[in-house]
Amino acid sequence: MARVLCAGLFVAAAALPLLTGNTYYLYVASSVGLLTIVTAGLNVLVGFTGQISLGHAGFYAIGAYAAGVTSVRLGLSPWLGVPLAILVAAAVGAVVAGAALRVTGPYLAMVTIAFGIIVEGILVEWVAVTGGPGGIFNIPKPPLGQAYWIILAVAALSLILVANLRRSAWGRALLAVKGSDVAAESLGLSAYYVRIVAFTVSAGFAGAAGGLFAHLNGYISPDSFGLQASILFLLALLFGGEGRVAGPLLGSVVLTVLPEFLTALTDYRLILYGSLLMVSIYWLPQGLVGALAPRRGEETGRGGAGERGSRGEEAQGRACAERQVEPQRDPAGRREEQGSRGAGERGRDEAQRPRGPEAQGTGETLLTVEGASLAFGGVAALADVSLEIPVSGIRAVIGPNGAGKTTLLNALSGFYAPDTGSIRLNGTPVAGRPPYTIARLGVSRTFQTAQVFGELTVLENVAVGVAGPRLGSVLAALAGAPWTRRADEAIRRQALSLLDAGGLAEWAARPADALPAGLRRRLEIVRALATAPRLLLLDEPAAGLSPAEIAELDAYLIRLKTTGGPSVVLVEHHMDLVMAVSEHITVLDYGRVIASGTPDAVRANPAVIEAYLGAAA
Amino acid sequence: MNALTIAGLTAGYGAIQVLQGVSLAIAGGTIVTIVGANGAGKTTLLKTVAGVLHPWRGTITLNGEEIGGHPSYRVARRGLALVPEGRGIFGDQTVRENLLLGALARREGRDPESVGADLERCLGLFPALRDRLDGLAGGLSGGQQQMLAVARGLMARPRVLLLDEPSLGLSPLFVRQIFDAIGRLRAEGLTILLVEQMAAQALALADRAYVMERGRIVLEGTSAEVRENPMVLHAYLGRTEDAKEAR
Numbered sequence: 096m097a098r099v100l101c102a103g104l105f106v107a108a109a110a111l112p113l114l115t116g117n118t119y120y121l122y123v124a125s126s127v128g129l130l131t132i133v134t135a136g137l138n139v140l141v142g143f144t145g146q147i148s149l150g151h152a153g154f155y156a157i158g159a160y161a162a163g164v165t166s167v168r169l170g171l172s173p174w175l176g177v178p179l180a181i182l183v184a185a186a187v188g189a190v191v192a193g194a195a196l197r198v199t200g201p202y203l204a205m206v207t208i209a210f211g212i213i214v215e216g217i218l219v220e221w222v223a224v225t226g227g228p229g230g231i232f233n234i235p236k237p238p239l240g241q242a243y244w245i246i247l248a249v250a251a252l253s254l255i256l257v258a259n260l261r262r263s264a265w266g267r268a269l270l271a272v273k274g275s276d277v278a279a280e281s282l283g284l285s286a287y288y289v290r291i292v293a294f295t296v297s298a299g300f301a302g303a304a305g306g307l308f309a310h311l312n313g314y315i316s317p318d319s320f321g322l323q324a325s326i327l328f329l330l331a332l333l334f335g336g337e338g339r340v341a342g343p344l345l346g347s348v349v350l351t352v353l354p355e356f357l358t359a360l361t362d363y364r365l366i367l368y369g370s371l372l373m374v375s376i377y378w379l380p381q382g383l384v385g386a387l388a389p390r391r392g393e394e395t396g397r398g399g400a401g402e403r404g405s406r407g408e409e410a411q412g413r414a415c416a417e418r419q420v421e422p423q424r425d426p427a428g429r430r431e432e433q434g435s436r437g438a439g440e441r442g443r444d445e446a447q448r449p450r451g452p453e454a455q456g457t458g459e460t461l462l463t464v465e466g467a468s469l470a471f472g473g474v475a476a477l478a479d480v481s482l483e484i485p486v487s488g489i490r491a492v493i494g495p496n497g498a499g500k501t502t503l504l505n506a507l508s509g510f511y512a513p514d515t516g517s518i519r520l521n522g523t524p525v526a527g528r529p530p531y532t533i534a535r536l537g538v539s540r541t542f543q544t545a546q547v548f549g550e551l552t553v554l555e556n557v558a559v560g561v562a563g564p565r566l567g568s569v570l571a572a573l574a575g576a577p578w579t580r581r582a583d584e585a586i587r588r589q590a591l592s593l594l595d596a597g598g599l600a601e602w603a604a605r606p607a608d609a610l611p612a613g614l615r616r617r618l619e620i621v622r623a624l625a626t627a628p629r630l631l632l633l634d635e636p637a638a639g640l641s642p643a644e645i646a647e648l649d650a651y652l653i654r655l656k657t658t659g660g661p662s663v664v665l666v667e668h669h670m671d672l673v674m675a676v677s678e679h680i681t682v683l684d685y686g687r688v689i690a691s692g693t694p695d696a697v698r699a700n701p702a703v704i705e706a707y708l709g710a711a712a
Numbered sequence: 713m714n715a716l717t718i719a720g721l722t723a724g725y726g727a728i729q730v731l732q733g734v735s736l737a738i739a740g741g742t743i744v745t746i747v748g749a750n751g752a753g754k755t756t757l758l759k760t761v762a763g764v765l766h767p768w769r770g771t772i773t774l775n776g777e778e779i780g781g782h783p784s785y786r787v788a789r790r791g792l793a794l795v796p797e798g799r800g801i802f803g804d805q806t807v808r809e810n811l812l813l814g815a816l817a818r819r820e821g822r823d824p825e826s827v828g829a830d831l832e833r834c835l836g837l838f839p840a841l842r843d844r845l846d847g848l849a850g851g852l853s854g855g856q857q858q859m860l861a862v863a864r865g866l867m868a869r870p871r872v873l874l875l876d877e878p879s880l881g882l883s884p885l886f887v888r889q890i891f892d893a894i895g896r897l898r899a900e901g902l903t904i905l906l907v908e909q910m911a912a913q914a915l916a917l918a919d920r921a922y923v924m925e926r927g928r929i930v931l932e933g934t935s936a937e938v939r940e941n942p943m944v945l946h947a948y949l950g951r952t953e954d955a956k957e958a959r
Binding site for chain 1: 728844852856859877888
C-alpha cells in the first residue's frame, strides 16, 4: 500500500516537467529534492543514533565546492563532480566524526556548529580554490528539466537507501546505540564506531545534495552554506519526523514550499522557521509523519513513554556509561599468558546438588580474577577480590546492598577497569579493555535495570545480539544487497527461534518499550544469549518478578545449564532461586569475599548470616 | 473515613488502555496491598493516583478532596507521596540533598529542627544511608538507591504513602528491615498503599488486599481472606520460601 503510494507520488513528481515549463516551479521542486537528500542522510544520524548535528551545511558546502572545483577549475566532466562530492564530504565527515564523537548530545551539537563555521571561513578565505566571497561561476548546468529529473531520482534513491539501511543489521545497530549504548557495547558493538559510521553516511548524503546543488544553480558562494542552512536541515527532519523513513520527504516539501507561498514575508523567514520548530517540538514530537501515521495498538514512541524508560533507568544507564573505560590498549602481554590457564583446577567437590549433570563441568577455569580492587572516591567497591569461574555451571554472587556485586560484574564485562589486580579470560588479560572487546571474547551480560532497545521490536533486540559486531559493509546495507538480505533473514530466523525458546515468541513484533518489566528482563537474557557467550553475567534477573515468574526463571536457568549453555555468574537476592540453581556461592561484603563455597556451606556460615541473611533463614 | 478512595478509574498510555475501571478504598491508618503479575497494571494505578499519568475516567479522592487529573506536584502537596518503581533518585546530588528535597512537599514542619529530626528518623530506618550521606546518590548501589527512594518519600511527611515494589533489589536482611519499617510507619498512623511482588510478606503486613489482573480488580478482602484464597495461593504464593519467611 505504502509502496504503491510512493510509486504514484514518484511518477507524479517525474511528470512535472512535462506538465509545466514554468522554471520557477521546477526550481522549487528541485530544492525540495535536494533538501530531501540531505535530510534523508541526516536522519541516519539524528533519527537512528539520536545525535544532533548543526553543521551539515558544512558538508553540503564541501559537496558543492567539490563539484564546482571539479568541473570549473579542473575541467573534468560534471558526471564526475557529484560522485567526487560524495567521496570528499564523506571523507571529511569521517575525520570530523572521529574527533567530534568523543562527545555526544549537546556537546556534539556545539562541535558541529563550530565545524560549520570553520568551513564557511575557509570558503571565504581560500580564494585560490573557492573564489572567496564571490564564489565559483559558470558551473555547467544541464537544462532545468533534466537537472530536476536527476535530483528527483537521487532523492528517491536516498529514501530507498535509508529504508534499506533501517532494515539491515546496521540499522538495528544504530538504533541499539541510540536506545542504550551501554547494552549495545555489552553485545560487542562499539558505540563510538557505530556513531562514526552514521555521521559519515549522513555527511555523504549532504555532499551529494551539495554537488547537485552546484550543477542546478551554476553558481555557488559561501552565503548559501551558513548556520541557517544547517538549522533548516535539522528543522525539516524534526518537522517531518526523525527516525521515520518518510519524514525527510514530508518535512522537505513543507519547509521548501511553505516559504514560497509567503514570499511577501521573506524578511520573517527566520521567525517562521523558529515557530515551526516550536510547533513541531510541542505538538508533533514525532513529526508530521508520526502525527499522520495510523495509531497502531503497539505504537508507543516518545509521546507515551510511561511505565517504560523511567528516569532512574536512564540515570543508571548514564552513570554506567560515564564510567565507561577509555580503551586502554595493552599491546604487550596480551597473548603471552594464553597457555598458562589458571593452574590448580580446584577439583570441584560440589556434587551435592541433585539436579543437572555437573559431571560435564570439568574443573576447567574460564575466567580468573586475582586481587582485583576498585575504589570510587575513597569508597572501596572491590577489595582484593579473587575468584575463579569454571567453564560451565552457575555460580552465584550474593551480598548486602552496596557490597560490590554489580561493580564486580561491571569489572568482568569491561565497564569498569580495576585499579589493581588482574582478570583473565581463558588466560587472556581483559581488565581495562573496553566492554565491546570483552563481549567479543564471549562475555555477555544483563543489567540491574533492564536495558532494552526501546525503538526496536523484541525480535530486533535479539537480532542485535545475534549479529553482534558482524554488521558487514554499510554500503551493502544501504544498497540492500541480496547477500545482506539473505544474511539478515538468517539472523531473524535465529532470533525468532531464540525468542521461542525463551517464551517470548508472541511478543516478537512488539516494540521492546511496550513489554512489562518482567518480560523485559527475560528479553535481556535472551538477547545476551543470542551472542552465544561463553560466560553470561546476570544482574538480579529475578528482581521484580512474581513468585510464579521466579519459578519459570529457575527452570529456564536449569535448562540452560543442562543443555550445555554458557557458564553463568548470577547476582541475586532471592535466596531460594540462588540455592536452587547454583553449585557455588561467593559472598561479598564491603567489597571483600567473606565466604565462598557450596550453597549449604555458605548458608550455614555465621559471617554470611550476620552480614546478609539475618537471623536463621 | 477513607483516606483514599478510587472509583471506576481507567487510564493508560497513548492508545493502550491499561486500567479497565479500578475501584478501591483505603481506610486511614491502614495498609492496603495490591497483588498481581507483571503487566497487571499495578504500577499504572499508582502513577495515575499520584498524578503522574492523567486518568481517563473515574475519580480519585484523597481525604475527601478530589485529586483526579491534578498534576503530580499538587497531589504531592496534598500529602500523597509516591515512591516509584525504578527509584528515580537525583543522582547528581548527595544523599542528604535528596532527602532534604523530599521535605519540600510538606506543608507543615518545614523548620530545620523538624526536618533534621525526620532526617534522623529516616537514617534510623536505613542505617546504610548514614555512611553515604554526603556522597552522590548516583554512586549508591542499586539497593541503596531503593532505600533512599523510600526515605525520600517519607521526608515529605505524607498522609498517604504509595510504595511501588519497595523490596526490589534488596538483600534478604534489608527486605526484612524494610517490611519492619513499613509496619512501624503504620503504627505511627500513616496510610499506605503497597504494591509488592513478595506477596507473602506484603499480605502478612497488610490489613486489606486487592488482586489485580489485566487492569481489573478480580478479588478483594481482608488480607487473611485473600491469603487463603486458592487462586492466590496457587498464583502468587507459589513458592514455599516466601511463605516461610513471612511467618
